[in-house]
Amino acid sequence: MNRFSLAGRKALVTGASRGIGRALALALAEAGAEVFCAGRDLVALETVAAGLREAGYAATAVKLDVSTPAAVAECFAALAGMTPTLDILVNNAGVEDVCPSLDVDEALWDKILNTNLKGAFFCAQAAARMMSKGGAILNLCSLTSEVGVPTAAPYGASKSGLVGVTRALAAEWAPLGIRVNGIGPGYFRTSMTEVFYENEAWAKAMLAKIPLARFGELEDLAGAAVFLCSPASSYITGQVLYVDGGYLASI
Ligand SMILES: NC(=O)c1ccc[n+]([C@@H]2O[C@H](COP(=O)([O-])OP(=O)(O)OC[C@H]3O[C@@H](n4cnc5c(N)ncnc54)[C@H](O)[C@@H]3O)[C@@H](O)[C@H]2O)c1
Numbered sequence: 103m104n105r106f107s108l109a110g111r112k113a114l115v116t117g118a119s120r121g122i123g124r125a126l127a128l129a130l131a132e133a134g135a136e137v138f139c140a141g142r143d144l145v146a147l148e149t150v151a152a153g154l155r156e157a158g159y160a161a162t163a164v165k166l167d168v169s170t171p172a173a174v175a176e177c178f179a180a181l182a183g184m185t186p187t188l189d190i191l192v193n194n195a196g197v198e199d200v201c202p203s204l205d206v207d208e209a210l211w212d213k214i215l216n217t218n219l220k221g222a223f224f225c226a227q228a229a230a231r232m233m234s235k236g237g238a239i240l241n242l243c244s245l246t247s248e249v250g251v252p253t254a255a256p257y258g259a260s261k262s263g264l265v266g267v268t269r270a271l272a273a274e275w276a277p278l279g280i281r282v283n284g285i286g287p288g289y290f291r292t293s294m295t296e297v298f299y300e301n302e303a304w305a306k307a308m309l310a311k312i313p314l315a316r317f318g319e320l321e322d323l324a325g326a327a328v329f330l331c332s333p334a335s336s337y338i339t340g341q342v343l344y345v346d347g348g349y350l351a352s353i
């Protein structure tokens with residue numbers, strides 16, 4: 103028996119058009135899952151799904167804006183027409199916009215919290231309603247779930263809150279056979295974080311704080327994500343696994 107196999111599982115990944123979401127959609131597909139690639143940019147998602155199908159995997163693009171519960175409900179109603187059940191949800195969609203806290207306004211706060219926290223909760227709720235045979239939910243947490251990063255108060259609030267949601271849902275939905283865990287990526291260069299890496303002084307200082315002495319590659323997240331969605335982790339729920347090259351262990 104391959105405990106890490108996701109064969110026969112149906113998985114939805116939010117924000118799958120690029121970056122970590124796209125990498126995790128591929129990882130789940132490689133492990134055998136049929137993947138629904140969800141997000142706002144249907145053209146980009148069609149390209150991702152087509153790439154997966156060309157590689158021999160089952161993949162479909164689905165339109166989803168996680169930031170309003172009404173749009174989430176609309177997406178899951180459409181999804182129900184494509185599959186009667188869902189086994190895996192990866193709550194990956196997220197936004198960040200660094201800003202000195204003295205300048206944060208309500209619009210910025212709402213944008214970040216509505217996507218990263220409210221969006222993740224209502225996607226989990228909609229997905230759980232489709233997990234009639236149990237399932238696994240994976241929330242994208244962050245180093246800011248654990249440490250304070252200046253100019254990232256709304257983002258840190260959203261990602262710390264997501265750990266609370268992870269634990270509460272894990273406790274509440276265990277009787278339904280639904281496990282809820284998180285992965286916390288350390289420093290990975292994507293569209294979201296590109297602005298940091300363009301600053302050489304920042305990159306040098308940050309690298310010095312990472313025991314494994316390199317930034318993360320998207321592939322580094324694949325094993326942790328597949329593990330937490332697979333039977334290999336069947337007795338693990340309510341946990342966050344940090345994939346950070348040792349950063350949190352050493353600061
Ligand atoms: N890159 C890192 O170092 C890092 C570290 C820790 C956590 N994360 C988290 O990982 C996740 C992915 O980030 P990334 O680095 O790949 O960034 P990214 O900006 O490349 O990707 C974010 C994805 O989310 C989608 N998205 C944003 N708002 C959405 C909405 N309202 N509805 C649907 N989709 C939406 C975007 O279109 C995109 O596909 C985020 O939750 C982020 O907070 C990233």
Ligand SMILES: O=C(O)[C@H](O)[C@@H](O)[C@H](O)[C@H](O)CO
Binds near residue numbers: 253254
């Ligand atoms: O842990 C994370 O989410 C990322 O690694 C960081 O790049 C944060 O986005 C940033 O430190 C806060 O803005």
